[in-house]
Amino acid sequence: QVQLGESGGGVVQPGRSLRLSCVASGSIFSRSGMHWVRQAPGKGLEWVAMIWYDGTNKYYADSVKGRFTISRDNSVNTLYLQMNILRAEDTAVYYCARDRGTRYLDSWGQGTLVTVSS
């Protein structure tokens, strides 16, 4: 079972940038697709982005396309989410999650809170 741990959240002003990281334990990371999913306070789950195990394909929700970039470094078992031009509506807990090629999310981190506020 993979362990996932997110970091990089915090309070940021609208229009600014933030980069989230997700570190995975175990060698299975390099063979797994990875996702970011977010949850606004008191709301439901929203899928954000996905990257293939080798980084060759990426997919984004329309709400973040052109502003967010998902990437990974398999040499250090780390997933990233670069978030630019942040808006108040991006305020949420951001989870990273693993996908073993099924597009179902079978392991999740505990999340990191991003608050966009002036």
Place this chain on the structure above:
Amino acid sequence: EIVLTQSPATLSLSPGERATLSCRASQSVSSYLAWYQQKPGQAPRLLIYDAANRATGIPARFSGSGSGTDFTLTISSLEPEDFAVYYCQQRSDWPLTFGGGTKVEIK
């Protein structure tokens, strides 16, 4: 984008009772649907995938059914730890989408 509509929004039941949760898709997703459980302050947990298959370690009281546009998650006899929010998710097409959730609360 495939929209998933869950009903009811809230289900008030007692321990030992049967829970039936619904998820309806705006277009066919075949059997490409999962269910997740989320407790307060915790990350979601995968319960069911491909509509009817239990994930590793999930108790047999959880079962899923359906195909096409209509899906059901059934908890045969509620245990105290089952009171939580449940989400469905489709993987038939991009973007992946989640339903709005059903909260199962103690009556």
